[in-house]
Each structure stands twice: as C-alpha cells, then as structure tokens.
Amino acid sequence: MIEVSGLKKSYKLSKRQLAMIADRQARQKVKIAVSDLSFTVRPGTIFGLLGPNGAGKTTTLRCISTLLKPTDGKVLVMGIDAEESPEKVRASIAFLTNDLKLDKHFTPLDTLRFFADLHRVPKALAEERADVLFEYFDITPFKDKKIGELSQGMMQKVAIAVSLIHDPPVVIFDEPTNGLDIITARKVTDYLKMLRDQGKTIIISTHIMTVAEKLCDEIAVILNGSLAAAGTVASLLEQTGQKDLDDAFFEIYRAENGGVS
Amino acid sequence: MSQALKSIIRRELKRIFTDRRMVITLFLIPALSIGVIYSVMGYLSMNFIKDVEAHVSSYVISDAPDSFKTFLAQNAELTEGVEVTYVSGETVDTYAPLIKEGSLDMFARFNDDFDSRIESVESASVYTYYNYGEDYSEASFHHFVNDMLDTYRNGILADRFENPNAIKVFDVEDLSETAETVNEDKASGKILSTIIPMLISIFLFAGAMSVVMDSIAGEKERGTLATLLVTPVKREAIAIGKMISHAIIATLSALSSIAGMLLTLGILMLLMPNEVSIGVSFGYSALDILYLIGLIVMLVGIYVGIISLLSAVSKNVKEAGTYMTPVYMLIMVVSFLNMYAFNAEPLWKYAIPIYGQIVGLKEIFMYQITPIKFFVALANAAVTWTVLVLWIRNLFNNEKVIFTSS
Numbered sequence: 001m002i003e004v005s006g007l008k009k010s011y012k013l014s015k016r017q018l019a020m021i022a023d024r025q026a027r028q029k030v031k032i033a034v035s036d037l038s039f040t041v042r043p044g045t046i047f048g049l050l051g052p053n054g055a056g057k058t059t060t061l062r063c064i065s066t067l068l069k070p071t072d073g074k075v076l077v078m079g080i081d082a083e084e085s086p087e088k089v090r091a092s093i094a095f096l097t098n099d100l101k102l103d104k105h106f107t108p109l110d111t112l113r114f115f116a117d118l119h120r121v122p123k124a125l126a127e128e129r130a131d132v133l134f135e136y137f138d139i140t141p142f143k144d145k146k147i148g149e150l151s152q153g154m155m156q157k158v159a160i161a162v163s164l165i166h167d168p169p170v171v172i173f174d175e176p177t178n179g180l181d182i183i184t185a186r187k188v189t190d191y192l193k194m195l196r197d198q199g200k201t202i203i204i205s206t207h208i209m210t211v212a213e214k215l216c217d218e219i220a221v222i223l224n225g226s227l228a229a230a231g232t233v234a235s236l237l238e239q240t241g242q243k244d245l246d247d248a249f250f251e252i253y254r255a256e257n258g259g260v261s
Numbered sequence: 262m263s264q265a266l267k268s269i270i271r272r273e274l275k276r277i278f279t280d281r282r283m284v285i286t287l288f289l290i291p292a293l294s295i296g297v298i299y300s301v302m303g304y305l306s307m308n309f310i311k312d313v314e315a316h317v318s319s320y321v322i323s324d325a326p327d328s329f330k331t332f333l334a335q336n337a338e339l340t341e342g343v344e345v346t347y348v349s350g351e352t353v354d355t356y357a358p359l360i361k362e363g364s365l366d367m368f369a370r371f372n373d374d375f376d377s378r379i380e381s382v383e384s385a386s387v388y389t390y391y392n393y394g395e396d397y398s399e400a401s402f403h404h405f406v407n408d409m410l411d412t413y414r415n416g417i418l419a420d421r422f423e424n425p426n427a428i429k430v431f432d433v434e435d436l437s438e439t440a441e442t443v444n445e446d447k448a449s450g451k452i453l454s455t456i457i458p459m460l461i462s463i464f465l466f467a468g469a470m471s472v473v474m475d476s477i478a479g480e481k482e483r484g485t486l487a488t489l490l491v492t493p494v495k496r497e498a499i500a501i502g503k504m505i506s507h508a509i510i511a512t513l514s515a516l517s518s519i520a521g522m523l524l525t526l527g528i529l530m531l532l533m534p535n536e537v538s539i540g541v542s543f544g545y546s547a548l549d550i551l552y553l554i555g556l557i558v559m560l561v562g563i564y565v566g567i568i569s570l571l572s573a574v575s576k577n578v579k580e581a582g583t584y585m586t587p588v589y590m591l592i593m594v595v596s597f598l599n600m601y602a603f604n605a606e607p608l609w610k611y612a613i614p615i616y617g618q619i620v621g622l623k624e625i626f627m628y629q630i631t632p633i634k635f636f637v638a639l640a641n642a643a644v645t646w647t648v649l650v651l652w653i654r655n656l657f658n659n660e661k662v663i664f665t666s667s
C-alpha cells in the first residue's frame with residue numbers, strides 16, 4: 001500500500017542552473033516539480049504515472065522511495081511514514097530508475113549477493129532467489145561476467161533482478177521498459193503482472209501509452225506536476241469520450257491547457 | 262560489527278584489489294617512483310663522494326720559504342691527494358684565470374724574506390687566493406690554512422718557546438665515548454624523527470586520496486552511490502564501512518611506499534663505499550611500536566574522513582581533485598612544521614587534530630611520548646572521527662549530494 005497525500009516538491013535552483021535558463025523573466029529561484037499530488041496504490045494492483053517529459057514522475061517516485069524529502073505533504077509506504085522512518089521504507093521497496101547504476105567492475109552474481117547482504121536476506125535464500133531471477137531474465141550465462149561487459153538491455157535486467165532480491169512488498173519502477181527491445185520489455189511487464197498477482201503493490205512511471213494501457217490497472221495522468229485525471233483505463237476513456245488511451249491523453253492535455261489543441 | 266558493515270568493507274576491499282589500475286596506482290607506482298628517486302639521488306651522491314675522493318688538488322705556492330718546504334716534505338700525510346708546485350717571484354695574475362676555470366685549486370704567496378722575518382720576530386704574511394664558488398677550491402683552501410699552515414705555525418711557535426706547553430696553554434679532549442654520556446638511541450632517533458613522521462603523513466594522505474576520491478566522488482559520478490543509498494542500510498554504516506576499508510588501503514599503500522624507500526636505502530648502503538655509513542641504533546620498545554600503529558591509525562582515519570567529505574560534496578572525481586590540491590598542500594605544511602623541533606612538546610599540541618598525531622609520531626622516535634600524550638591524541642582523533650562520520654552521514658542524506666544532476 002502506498003498513500004501519497006498533498007505531495008509537493010520544489011527544487012531550489014543553483015546559480016548555475018539559473019544561469020542556464022535563457023529567458024531572464026522566467027528565472028525563478030525555485031522550480032516546482034510536483035504540486036498537491038494525492039493518490040493511493042492498493043496491494044495487488046499496478047499503478048501507472050503517465051505524463052510527458054518533465055511532468056514530475058521521477059520526482060514523485062523518488063519522494064516515495066525516500067531519496068527526496070517532500071517539500072510538503074505525506075508519503076506512507078505500508079503504513080510507514082517515509083520521512084520518519086526512511087530505513088524501514090527502504091527495506092520494503094524495490095526501486096528502479098535509470099540513474100541508479102550498478103558497479104561495472106563486479107559480476108551480476110557478486111552484485112546480487114552484496115545487495116542481498118545489505119537487505120539481510122539469509123545466504124541460502126539469496127542464492128535461491130538469485131537463481132530464479134537470473135533464470136527468468138536470461139542472465140544465467142552472463143552471471144559471472146563483469147557488468148561492464150554486458151549489453152545495455154542485459155544491464156537493465158540485472159538492475160531489475162538486484163532491486164527484487166529481497167522480495168519486497170512494494171515495487172517502484174521508473175520507466176522500467178525504457179531502452180529494452182519488445183521481447184525483453186514483454187518479459188519485464190509479464191514479471192510485474194506476476195508480482196501483482198502475488199499481491200504486491202506496484203507503481204511505475206511511463207510516457208508510453210501502450211505500456212500504460214496494457215499493464216496498468218489504474219492510471220494517474222500527471223501534467224506539470226499535478227494530477228490531471230485518474231482512474232482505470234476504461235474510466236479514463238469514458239471520462240474523455242475517446243476510443244483509445246492516446247486520444248484520451250490528448251483530450252486531457254487539451255483540457256488542461258485551456259482548450260487549445 | 263553489523264552484517265552490512267562487514268559486507269561493505271569486504272566489497273570495497275575486493276573492488277580495489279581486483280582492479281588492476283587501482284593496484285598499480287596505489288601500491289606499485291608509489292613504491293617504484295620512490296625507489297627510482299632514491300636510487301637516482303643515491304647514485305648522484307655516491308658519484309660525488311667518489312669524485313671528491315679521486316680528485317687530486319693542485320696548489321701553486323710562490324716564494325715558499327725553505328722551512329715550509331722541509332716541513333711539508335717531513336709531513337707526507339698533509340700532501341696526500343695534493344700536488345704542490347713551487348714557483349718564485351710570481352703574483353696571482355698568471356693564476357687567477359686558472360683558478361676561475363677550475364684547473365687550479367689554490368694559489369698562495371709567502372711574504373718576501375719570510376724565514377728571516379720569522380727569525381727576527383717581525384710580522385709576516387701568507388696571501389691566499391681561491392674560488393669559493395667551487396667545492397674543490399674551497400676544500401683546498403681550508404686544507405691549506407687549517408691543516409698545513411696551522412701545523413707549520415705551531416712548529417715555529419714550539420721553536421720560539423722551548424716548552425711546548427707554553428704555547429698550547431691547555432688541551433681539549435673529548436672523553437664522551439669512555440664516559441658513556443651519549444644516548445646513541447636518541448641520537449639515531451633524531452635522524453628518524455626529522456623525516457619519518459613527515460613521510461608517513463604524506464604517504465598516508467597520498468594513498469587515501471587516490472582510493473577515497475575514486476570510491477566516493479567516482480561512485481557519485483557513475484551513479485552507483487545512489488544504488489547503495491536506496492538500501493535500508495544506515496548512512497553511518499555506509500560512511501564508516503567505506504572509511505574503514507579506505508583506511509586499510511591507504512595504510513597499505515603508505516607501507517608499500519615506505520618499504521620501497523627502505524629497500525632502496527638498504528641497497529644503496531650496500532653499494533656505498535665503506536667509509537660512508539650511517540651509525541644508527543635503536544631502542545624502541547613494544548609500547549613504542551603500539552604508539553606508532555595507534556597514531557598511524559588515527560591519522561589515516563582523519564585523512565580518509567576529510568577526503569570523503571570533500572569527495573561527497575563534489576560532483577565528480579575531477580571536481581574532488583581541485584578541492585584536494587590545497588588540502589594536500591596544507592597537510593604537507595603541517596607535516597613539515599615540526600621537522601626540526603627536538604624539545605619535548607607541550608600536551609596541548611596533542612589536542613589539535615592531525616598536528617597532534619604528527620607531533621606524536623615525532624616524539625615516538627625521540628623517546629618523548631608519554632601515555633597521557635597518546636591518550637590526548639586518541640581523544641582528539643575520536644572527536645574528529647565522530648564529527649566527520651556524522652557530517653558525511655548528513656551529506657549522504659542530502660538529496661543534493663545523492664543526485665548531482667547538471
């Protein structure tokens with residue numbers, strides 16, 4: 001269970017960041033990335049944050065996974081306050097985002113064992129899980145190669161396996177299928193569905209409509225850091241009177257930007 | 262020790278020891294470059310010594326009286342390695358260019374009628390010319406004046422006064438050796454205390470610098486630190502785990518530098534001509550060795566902490582490198598500060614981080630360290646470590662430090 005209420009996150013811009021904004025009038029000291037965002041993700045569902053580049057998806061997921069402190073609002077993960085007990089929250093989540101990297105010097109097996117240790121997974125159980133994850137994501141033949149020697153897609157799969165080694169109840173994946181071919185992407189989405197069926201709480205972010213449509217049980221459309229629409233795919237189609245999610249998304253986008261398309 | 266701490270330390274150590282580039286920069290290059298520097302220095306000074314020994318000095322002496330000539334002829338040991346040419350009625354003009362270019366070491370001219378002036382107790386002079394910009398020339402001058410002329414003058418004086426004691430007035434004889442007033446250990450310690458603490462300090466910092474910068478600023482740059490920070494491991498465990506492993510590596514790196522140095526020195530000693538040797542004797546106790554290890558651990562811990570801190574606020578290894586340069590200079594200055602102070606140091610100096618430990622290292626070699634001094638140094642190190650660890654922990658909690666985008 002993830003409960004986000006009234007989440008707000010603003011970044012104080014550094015001088016260097018400010019200087020990079022070309023339009024002098026538009027220069028403001030703080031950048032509001034997310035404002036007044038509320039939603040709940042129930043166990044056994046896959047929740048999708050859908051939004052264009054810069055909408056605030058990554059920021060939201062980082063706040064849930066305790067890497068960022070919300071400027072305002074509250075985040076509860078499995079009933080635990082993310083700001084009060086960040087360590088407990090981190091123990092119960094799998095977090096994947098493409099700017100968290102694995103050390104290229106080690107092998108996938110070394111890496112998995114190391115993170116299992118950090119999550120206090122008993123040795124035998126860790127080996128068992130590593131085998132299952134490696135087998136599922138076709139990493140087994142590469143498990144003793146250095147991560148630096150693997151392809152981009154293989155690295156991504158290793159990162160997914162590492163994030164799941166402690167079998168946490170909550171899964172937070174930021175753009176999980178980005179950069180993967182359709183076969184591998186399908187493997188990942190199938191795995192997420194399997195985790196959902198095991199009753200885990202899953203939240204992902206994406207800007208790809210088909211991913212949202214096929215994978216997510218519930219969707220929150222985020223535009224400019226705030227919630228523009230939410231519900232199941234069917235209810236979003238109904239709200240907008242469109243036949244597919246692509247058109248529905250544009251309809252929501254148009255409404256949000258003052259009716260101009 | 263917690264499981265996580267152990268895993269982090271094991272992984273950090275494995276990371277370094279299985280990385281050929283790191284092994285080379287941390288252990289091989291320092292030892293080798295120090296070996297090369299010392300070998301070159303030793304080779305040059307050995308050549309210099311041989312050169313000086315092999316050199317035959319040439320003196321030209323004008324108007325030397327017969328008494329001087331017979332005196333020199335009778336005292337053959339004074340003319341060893343010296344070629345004396347006697348001339349008469351010449352001035353320095355002919356010889357000045359030769360002295361200047363180095364083919365002649367010294368020119369001297371005696372007063373006219375030197376012997377008869379001495380006989381009649383009139384004033385008499387010896388005029389000397391040499392080139393004090395030239396080592397051989399200067400050595401020749403001192404030999405001529407202090408050895409030759411002095412002995413010659415004493416001979417004349419002895420002739421004037423029947424009783425030789427009348428001119429000697431009294432003797433000075435150094436009997437220290439027989440009375441055992443010299444603390445040989447301390448005398449040898451003095452040699453060590455000037456250079457070893459400085460070398461230890463600088464080698465430790467250099468070793469710590471390469472490993473910590475790569476592990477903290479490098480991990481930030483590569484995005485692997487953030488991966489570590491989404492685990493439930495406490496930030497202080499991550500900070501301490503990294504610091505312990507880096508301290509181990511930095512100490513080993515410093516040891517390899519020192520080993521390289523000692524090995525080269527040992528080889529050079531064997532190659533040196535017999536006369537050149539350094540009489541060193543030590544009387545360090547087991548406690549002194551414990552103090553030494555203790556102070557090294559304190560120092561390396563503080564260095565690793567400081568470098569970790571600076572690495573944590575840097576975006577990448579390059580930026581960390583720019584912060585490191587002034588700190589390295591400062592450490593060098595602090596390490597050099599006490600090189601030539603040999604008196605027992607006051608206790609308050611031990612309360613200063615880094616400086617206190619370096620003073621302690623020096624005083625171990627001087628047999629001046631006391632348990633109280635050691636514990637003051639330990640207390641200051643403990644406080645410094647705690648501050649550094651807490652500071653680094655806070656940095657690891659700071660989102661600006663975790664994500665340094667653009």
Ligand SMILES: Nc1ncnc2c1ncn2[C@@H]1O[C@H](COP(=O)(O)OP(=O)(O)OP(=O)(O)O)[C@@H](O)[C@H]1O
Binds near residue numbers: 017
């Ligand atoms: N560290 C930061 N400092 C300042 N501004 C930031 C920082 N990180 C993100 N932003 C800004 O916050 C806004 C939201 O960014 P975020 O990364 O959450 O978007 P996103 O929805 O994940 O986009 P994308 O689809 O491109 O990944 C953007 O305008 C971004 O420029």
Ligand SMILES: [Mg+2]
Binds near residue numbers: 057059
């Ligand atoms: Mg993003």
